[in-house]
Amino acid sequence: MNTEKFFTHRAGIIAVAVVVCFLWGSAFPFIKLSYGLLDIRPEEVYEQILFAGYRFFLASLMLAAFLAIKERRIAFTKGSLPALLQVGFFQTTLQYVLFYIGLSYSTGIQGSIITGSGTFFSIILAHYMYSNDRMSKRRLVGLLLGFAGVILASSTKGALRFSFGLGELALLISAFSNSLGGILAKNRASTMGTVYLTSYQMMLGSIVLLVLGASGAGWKPFHFTGLSLLYLIYLAFLSAAGFALWNTLLKYNKVGKVSMYFFLVPVFGVLLSAMMLHETLHGIVFAALLFVVIGIIVVNQEKS
Template identity: 50%
Template structure:
């Protein structure tokens, strides 16, 4: 089974399907979060309510993964010695990322948030450059990142606002993307020692419970009046987190961070397109140009070297 999984997630189509699938799910979170906030009456200044809702989402996502593991016949019991590993990932990938993200988004524009979200790719590649000897930044990869980031900028311009002001909220968003990228790189490292589903579920559970605790301090443990629509949207957000992180952590396990990180540029692109469909926001020519640039960036970054590579993970990376 392990060999079969590795073959799937190191095949070009498997990589593209998993990475694009995860980013599509994460991109859909933008409109569904807005719809959820509207349904539950959560305003921009309701920081504790936002954190509490995020905690509900990730705690439920963790429970969904644990249920899936149980259905597969996998053990969901605690693996001795794994707490420091999953707690470290949960601290960065879930807790710190989303504390800063929701604070930043509460005081920033959607244009700035979308553009800054694309910087996770840069942080992942920079961190991998220092943490993995076989994942160095090359000229080709740099060009691909520049092309892809140009697409992210065009996505922002499609909103009609080309002025970018950096304040505390924008700094918080950048910090959130840094912690998200760090969590992704750490999850790749720890996946050499832990089962992907186990690692993903427990890091989400730790981060989600911590978010609930912080949110409950200012908003109470159950301030919301859930309608059937709100329940459905919460379930969807939890499911997309569970599936998205499981896919992403798996494809990260078997491949170099630098070659996969480019796909994170698709998150704001998917977010804008799905927002147009679900929230009736207008699409402009900038969006289609952005899609072309992002696609070109993906091709450039993932273009294989002339020397055949037998595995997506080098021996140097495993040290």
């Protein structure tokens, strides 16, 4: 089975989507654990951005190595810089500046649920950017359900006291940036290889993160232990594998057909955060997660 057949076959789409969503869902507890090991506090924005830069620069090198082994070339393609900068800004730089800041002010469970809103932004953007992926009443209902879940996620401490603050807002805008970056990557993937696109956009985006973070925290403010270094390598790996596989799915399929599986990211994120960070699972968490999951399924359900 060739690459296109695998990534367009239903079983292939499901298998790849589940693996990617598990990887992305695991990022929430591993980032929070890394913050604890490296003593990165919520107010230390430059340190958060620098740590993100370390992660994504390392991930881009992993992808470049894969590209060199698979295709025996990593040479920069003339004329691709504008596209790489555009995708890199939204899918790496802006998304992860906001994501790392937002996650420092929220729990892993909150971050997992709010990040699920990326699917809803993808549906809205696809409506305006693709003539064959339009909004419908069904999708509108799904959007309302999903965003209701996002609002509930701002009250995951066990009581209905909503507080949509800096952390939640940053995570929400981060999800929008990721959705826009994914659609831009889909559009650009038709003219360049997916791994090439992902590797170079991630490298360019991470360089901005490194420079921005180092401008306030220096280049080496962290004292890595064996465990914290292992976490960093794992976070880099899940980014490299996740983005490459997800962008490949988007290259061969409609946005809606792929994004429906994104509901697994908050599911994995919530469960792993509860297990690894010992965060509490209570009624509001389940209600918020249920709204988001149902919303994602509804907006992507094919009309009979």
